[in-house]
Amino acid sequence: MDPVQLALSLILRGCRSAKELEARLGDLANQPEALSKSCDEIINMFASAKEMLNNAHPHQGSSQQQTDTSLHELLNYGVIRQAMDMIQSGRTSISIGAEIQAMEVSDSGKGSSSSSQRSHRSRKHDQEKCRMRVPAPQMGNTDFPPEDNYTWRKYGQKEILGSRYPRAYYRCTHQKMYNCPAKKQVQRLDNDFYTFEVTYIGQHTCHMSSTAPSIAPPPSTPLIQDPMVMVSQPTLPPPTSSSSVAPLGTWLSMEFSLGPGSSSGGIGGGDAGASSAAGGGGASMGSRYGRDVVEFPAVADMADAMFNSGSSSSNSMDFIFPHMEDK
DNA sequence: CTTATTTGACCTTA
DNA sequence: TAAGGTCAAATAAG
Numbered sequence: 001m002d003p004v005q006l007a008l009s010l011i012l013r014g015c016r017s018a019k020e021l022e023a024r025l026g027d028l029a030n031q032p033e034a035l036s037k038s039c040d041e042i043i044n045m046f047a048s049a050k051e052m053l054n055n056a057h058p059h060q061g062s063s064q065q066q067t068d069t070s071l072h073e074l075l076n077y078g079v080i081r082q083a084m085d086m087i088q089s090g091r092t093s094i095s096i097g098a099e100i101q102a103m104e105v106s107d108s109g110k111g112s113s114s115s116s117q118r119s120h121r122s123r124k125h126d127q128e129k130c131r132m133r134v135p136a137p138q139m140g141n142t143d144f145p146p147e148d149n150y151t152w153r154k155y156g157q158k159e160i161l162g163s164r165y166p167r168a169y170y171r172c173t174h175q176k177m178y179n180c181p182a183k184k185q186v187q188r189l190d191n192d193f194y195t196f197e198v199t200y201i202g203q204h205t206c207h208m209s210s211t212a213p214s215i216a217p218p219p220s221t222p223l224i225q226d227p228m229v230m231v232s233q234p235t236l237p238p239p240t241s242s243s244s245v246a247p248l249g250t251w252l253s254m255e256f257s258l259g260p261g262s263s264s265g266g267i268g269g270g271d272a273g274a275s276s277a278a279g280g281g282g283a284s285m286g287s288r289y290g291r292d293v294v295e296f297p298a299v300a301d302m303a304d305a306m307f308n309s310g311s312s313s314s315n316s317m318d319f320i321f322p323h324m325e326d327k
Numbered sequence: 328c329t330t331a332t333t334t335g336a337c338c339t340t341a
Numbered sequence: 342t343a344a345g346g347t348c349a350a351a352t353a354a355g
Contacts, residue, residue, distance in 0.1 A: 154332060156347055169346070173331090185346090 130200045133189070150204060152184060164190045172206055180206035 021038045029035075152170035160167045165188035172180040181202040189195045 153330090155349095157334075158345065161344060167345085
């Protein structure tokens with residue numbers, strides 16, 4: 001079995017254990033040892049999973065990588081972002097499934113775009129495209145495109161026929177410096193203002209340069225092949241946003257629905273997103289000068305942090321998203 | 328000053 | 342020819 005799959009099962013088990021622990025919290029309240037033991041078990045599961053994920057970085061093939069990339073990003077950032085949104089908004093039910101509502105990989109594209117305009121531009125027929133849907137933050141500034149691990153520079157925006165919202169075009173900030181061909185297009189869904197459809201085109205090469213910014217390593221492994229993890233949520237949450245309860249949301253709910261403070265007065269709302277992009281526009285405000293590195297912890301880290309953070313509400317987020325505050 | 332965003336014009340493709 | 346994708350000048354922002 002694929003190490004990643006193993007890691008996934010571990011994560012799942014960790015989630016379940018956490019949930020069980022949640023249910024038994026009352027009973028264990030006066031048994032610190034048992035509590036501690038349970039915590040350790042959970043932590044170990046996530047730690048092991050993390051280990052596996054870290055070790056599972058085979059050099060990916062070409063076509064598979066796009067999928068892997070998306071999945072990885074999805075898991076790392078989509079879920080984390082959702083979780084963070086939940087924390088900040090106090091919301092307890094989320095729809096992770098929505099994030100993978102429609103995801104596809106294709107290697108020929110119709111919007112194959114134009115080739116060479118003023119200079120030689122390689123044909124993009126063979127460019128890989130990967131489309132996915134990611135939820136916008138439900139509160140605060142919902143204008144900015146979803147954050148992923150890379151720094152993007154906006155180079156165009158266009159009204160699209162038949163679409164209510166314009167499509168924004170981004171390319172990798174390091175396109176010039178590292179000749180990185182990665183691009184992405186971001187557009188809101190017609191029928192769901194709170195969901196972006198993000199199309200990734202091309203792969204990042206900037207991380208391969210030794211001098212290049214040390215973004216997270218190229219996601220390589222299909223993190224979400226286990227149907228239990230993602231697909232179990234039948235997706236398609238109701239129109240607007242609040243929606244079915246994802247497993248993660250369930251087991252995290254305890255943490256997230258904590259007291260009043262957890263709505264995070266400070267970082268709240270717009271700020272979180274501001275690091276990613278300012279309203280209406282860019283995708284990379286946080287990295288205006290392009291060199292700062294934002295490294296998101298893996299999910300395991302997040303869970304780890306959460307479980308270690310002693311239900312201390314927003315503080316844990318400082319650990320998880322340290323960069324969020326430096327705004 | 329440097330870097331990012333905006334936006335109309337231009338180019339390619341279907 | 343229309344639509345979509347990209348360029349690049351103007352502008353904004355740190």
